[in-house]
Amino acid sequence: MPRTGGSYSTSDLSRKSGDIIAEALRHPVTITQRNKPRLVLLNIDDYERLMRQSDGRSVGTLETMPHGLLDEFEAAVDAYAETDETSR
Secondary structure, three states: OOOOOOEEEHHHHHHOHHHHHHHHHHOOEEEEEOOEEEEEEOOHHHHHHHHHHOOOOOOOOHHHOOHHHHHHHHHHHHHHHHHHHHOO
């Protein structure tokens, strides 16, 4: 492979897809379009590792909130409401 650094243009991808895929199996490869990075090809192991490391936060509701935390939340809302009413 003549290029180093793992960066190829979209036209390279159409001409040298086999070589680029082989390189992407070893390390991530950047695909550029009009000299701007647009895509990254990476092997499935790296992809799965990134997905496992992604943000694990989830959405909850008041009904699913632990009781202790719900009590703290309600107390904070009440304190805020009292402060807001006295400042009017």
